[in-house]
Amino acid sequence: MIYRIGADTILLLHLTFTLFTVLGGLLVLRRPSLLWVHLAAVLWGVVIEWADWICPLTPLENALRVQGGEAGYAGGFIDHYVSLLLYPENLTIELRYLLGLGLVFINLTIYGYIFLTRRHRKTL
Numbered sequence: 001m002i003y004r005i006g007a008d009t010i011l012l013l014h015l016t017f018t019l020f021t022v023l024g025g026l027l028v029l030r031r032p033s034l035l036w037v038h039l040a041a042v043l044w045g046v047v048i049e050w051a052d053w054i055c056p057l058t059p060l061e062n063a064l065r066v067q068g069g070e071a072g073y074a075g076g077f078i079d080h081y082v083s084l085l086l087y088p089e090n091l092t093i094e095l096r097y098l099l100g101l102g103l104v105f106i107n108l109t110i111y112g113y114i115f116l117t118r119r120h121r122k123t124l
Contacts (some may be wrong), residue, residue, distance in 0.1 A: 003068030025110030
């Protein structure tokens, strides 16, 4: 039971980190001190996608699931959870590149807005 709770906790941590990576720029609007933490998370997310790596949280979650008597899963967090929700077939490397580009685009848009808003305020 404790292993399953641990695996579920890792899963929630992984999901939270993924959401922070995608949308954390919105938090930077409220808390500018998160800027460098968020940029590091975005860099990590893009590298994981483009290098076709598996996040270290995935093997940890799998190990805890196996210790708890459950089956682990092959591939990474995105492959297993996100692709099940968004993509009916296996996640290809090309799609991973597009996800990485989407991550960059979303965050460039958010940071562009932050930059323009702050620049506009300084000119007033």
